[in-house]
Structures are given as structure tokens and as C-alpha cells.
Amino acid sequence: xxxxxxxxxxxxxxxDVYHVVKHACGAPAEYVWHKDRLPAGLxxxxxPGGFSYxxxxxxxxxxxxxxxxxxxxxxxxxxxxxxxxxxxxQILCESGLLPGVLMRNASLKFICRDVTLRVExxxxxxxxxxxxxxxxxxxxxxxxxxxxxxxTLDRLEGEGSVLFRYVGGAPNGAARDIAGICGGPRxxxxxxxxxxxxxxxxxxxxxxxxxxxxxxxx
Amino acid sequence: MxxxxxxxxxLKRGVLDPQGSAVNRxxxxxxxGEVSDVRLGKYIEVTIDEKAPExxxxxxxxxxxxxxxxxxxxxDFRIEL
Numbered sequence: 001x002x003x004x005x006x007x008x009x010x011x012x013x014x015x016d017v018y019h020v021v022k023h024a025c026g027a028p029a030e031y032v033w034h035k036d037r038l039p040a041g042l043x044x045x046x047x048p049g050g051f052s053y054x055x056x057x058x059x060x061x062x063x064x065x066x067x068x069x070x071x072x073x074x075x076x077x078x079x080x081x082x083x084x085x086x087x088x089x090q091i092l093c094e095s096g097l098l099p100g101v102l103m104r105n106a107s108l109k110f111i112c113r114d115v116t117l118r119v120e121x122x123x124x125x126x127x128x129x130x131x132x133x134x135x136x137x138x139x140x141x142x143x144x145x146x147x148x149x150x151x152t153l154d155r156l157e158g159e160g161s162v163l164f165r166y167v168g169g170a171p172n173g174a175a176r177d178i179a180g181i182c183g184g185p186r187x188x189x190x191x192x193x194x195x196x197x198x199x200x201x202x203x204x205x206x207x208x209x210x211x212x213x214x215x216x217x218x
Numbered sequence: 219m220x221x222x223x224x225x226x227x228x229l230k231r232g233v234l235d236p237q238g239s240a241v242n243r244x245x246x247x248x249x250x251g252e253v254s255d256v257r258l259g260k261y262i263e264v265t266i267d268e269k270a271p272e273x274x275x276x277x278x279x280x281x282x283x284x285x286x287x288x289x290x291x292x293x294d295f296r297i298e299l
Contacts, residue, residue: 061289103292106234
């Protein structure tokens with residue numbers, strides 16, 4: 001199981017994700033520069049967090065047009081796993097691989113703290129055997145306020161595509177307390193605002209996030 | 219010849235605008251009680267080469283808005299040529 005981690009100008013969680021996949025989970029990982037194409041032989045692609053293109057215009061709006069994204073869209077359409085974390089989630093929404101948009105937090109403040117998530121919905125590559133469980137990991141964002149029209153939200157709920165919900169209310173104003181969703185032809189595209197890679201080793205305080213990576217790698 | 223197109227990107231009606239609400243509250247605190255609502259948007263100047271008929275310019279600007287300048291899930295846009 002080989003994981004490709006895309007680095008955009010301004011990505012800053014790519015090394016954390018690489019460390020967790022390669023060193024904490026012991027799986028092969030490689031960086032993919034946003035101007036390159038996806039190398040052959042990848043089993044999953046991760047769009048990490050950060051501030052691609054300085055968040056200019058809208059978060060993720062410019063990254064979506066990086067050359068690598070053509071391949072990522074194709075990879076996703078083939079039903080292969082694509083995970084977007086934080087800014088990666090914003091890029092997936094901007095590129096149309098996932099519905100909705102991440103707006104400015106209702107408080108207008110950058111929020112950096114641990115949150116507890118409930119895993120819901122149908123199974124995905126990231127959440128095998130985890131439905132119904134709660135996981136704690138940090139959020140760190142100013143634009144995590146998930147929005148979609150009521151019809152889209154109802155559809156997502158109906159299909160079991162709401163994957164992660166904040167327990168005790170969304171810190172950022174997200175519709176229906178949504179922290180992460182899935183899409184794609186085989187529920188293979190997953191986006192979430194919290195950072196599982198920052199809670200993946202007990203020595204660093206928590207390892208709930210590692211369970212998502214272990215699911216992806218299994 | 220270059221000409222300037224003006225693009226206004228605004229939040230759709232019904233989409234909450236916490237920045238606008240904060241500015242609204244600040245204006246009230248400053249004594250401008252007549253203000254009942256504030257909505258923030260973006261103003262974008264796009265300088266283009268004047269070589270296509272205006273209808274074509276407009277069509278291409280609309281395409282730019284739909285593809286990049288606005289996120290039509292939450293935003294409307296208006297183009298002035």
C-alpha cells in the first residue's frame with residue numbers, strides 16, 4: 001500500500017502526514033510536487049493541510065488548478081482512495097470532488113484545539129470498522145464552517161456520506177455539526193477538517209488519528 | 219487596447235455572513251443606528267485586451283467567474299464592462 005502525499009506551495013502538514021504513514025505506520029510514502037503528475041503505482045493520495053497558495057481568493061481555489069489535480073481527479077473517479085485533511089478538504093470541495101464549501105468560522109477566529117468526533121455513515125477506506133466510535137484529535141483552521149444547501153445536506157445524510165460529526169456542537173458553525181464527508185464512485189473520496197496526523201502517536205499525547213491511517217493502509 | 223472589467227462577488231442571499239454581522243455590530247456601536255444589515259463581498263478588477271466583441275468578452279468573464287473568481291455554491295457574481 002503506497003501513499004502519495006501532494007505538496008502545494010504553502011502546504012505545511014505534508015511532512016507530518018509523511019511521518020505518520022512512513023514511520024508511525026511503517027508504510028511506503030512519497031511526496032508528489034503539485035506541478036508533477038501522479039507517479040504510477042500509488043494506492044492512495046493524501047492532500048495535506050496548510051495554506052496552499054496563501055489561501056488567496058478562497059481556501060483551495062487556486063490549488064485546484066495545479067497540474068497534479070488533473071490526475072487526482074482521475075484517480076478519484078477510478079474509485080481509488082483520496083483523503084483531504086483541512087486545506088486538503090477545502091481543495092476537494094473547490095475541485096468538485098466533494099460537495100459544499102468550507103466558509104469562514106462563524107466566530108471569525110482561527111480555532112486550534114482538540115475536538116471529539118463521532119464516526120458515522122457507511123464504511124469508507126478511512127473508517128473501516130470505526131462507525132459509532134468517538135475519536136479525539138485537533139482542529140486548526142479559520143475556514144472550517146461546512147456549508148451546503150439543505151437539499152445537498154439531506155442527500156449526504158441519506159446516503160450515509162456524513163462521516164464525522166463534532167460531538168457537543170461544531171466549534172466553527174458547520175452545518176449539522178459536520179466535520180467530514182465522503183464522496184466519489186466508491187465512497188473513496190474523504191475530506192475532514194480535523195488533523196488525524198497530529199494525533200497519531202501516544203508519545204505526542206494521542207493516537208486516535210492513527211486508526212484512520214491504519215484503516216486506509218489495511 | 220486594454221480595458222477594465224469590474225467583477226463583484228457577493229454572498230448569496232441566505233448564506234450567513236459573520237464578517238458582515240461583525241461590521242454591522244461595530245457600526246451600531248459607533249452610533250450608526252440606521253444601519254440594519256451589512257454584507258461583505260469582493261471587488262475584482264480584471265484588465266483584458268480589447269480585441270473580441272463585447273458579448274464574447276462577457277462570455278469569457280462569466281466563465282472565469284464560474285471556474286475561479288466565485289464559488290457558486292455560496293456566491294453570486296456581477297460583471298460590469
